[in-house]
Amino acid sequence: MTERDTIVLRAALKCACPRCGEGPLFAGPLTLTLAPRCTRCGLDYAFMESGDGPAVFGILILGFLVLGGALLVEFKLGPPVWVHVLLWGPVTFTLAFLVLRLLKAALIALQFRNAAGEGRLDRE
Numbered sequence: 001m002t003e004r005d006t007i008v009l010r011a012a013l014k015c016a017c018p019r020c021g022e023g024p025l026f027a028g029p030l031t032l033t034l035a036p037r038c039t040r041c042g043l044d045y046a047f048m049e050s051g052d053g054p055a056v057f058g059i060l061i062l063g064f065l066v067l068g069g070a071l072l073v074e075f076k077l078g079p080p081v082w083v084h085v086l087l088w089g090p091v092t093f094t095l096a097f098l099v100l101r102l103l104k105a106a107l108i109a110l111q112f113r114n115a116a117g118e119g120r121l122d123r124e
């Protein structure tokens, strides 16, 4: 693993700028909106587009975690239905937000690391 890979991994885990790994990637702590640019190194975030990737991966991961947790609680403890509603609603919402932030930061860091962009036809 190179130093650049380490910066990308750290940036994804910290939700930070993929170039310097220090500046915040998101506009605030409770949003999924990107900041306009890095406050540390000045990298313009306008080129970054993660598309539907975080949502797709998030659905798969959250489905496994929440459904597995609900089935485990049901078969081990057998609580009434209202316990499931009160428990899994907030847990799902909170996990979805955290997982989407982490996945969006990871996909943007990988996009930056691999210089990925839209596909273009080479017609010359």
Ligand SMILES: [Zn+2]
Pocket: 017, 018, 019, 020, 021, 022, 023, 038, 039, 040, 041, 042, 043
């Ligand atoms: Zn930066």
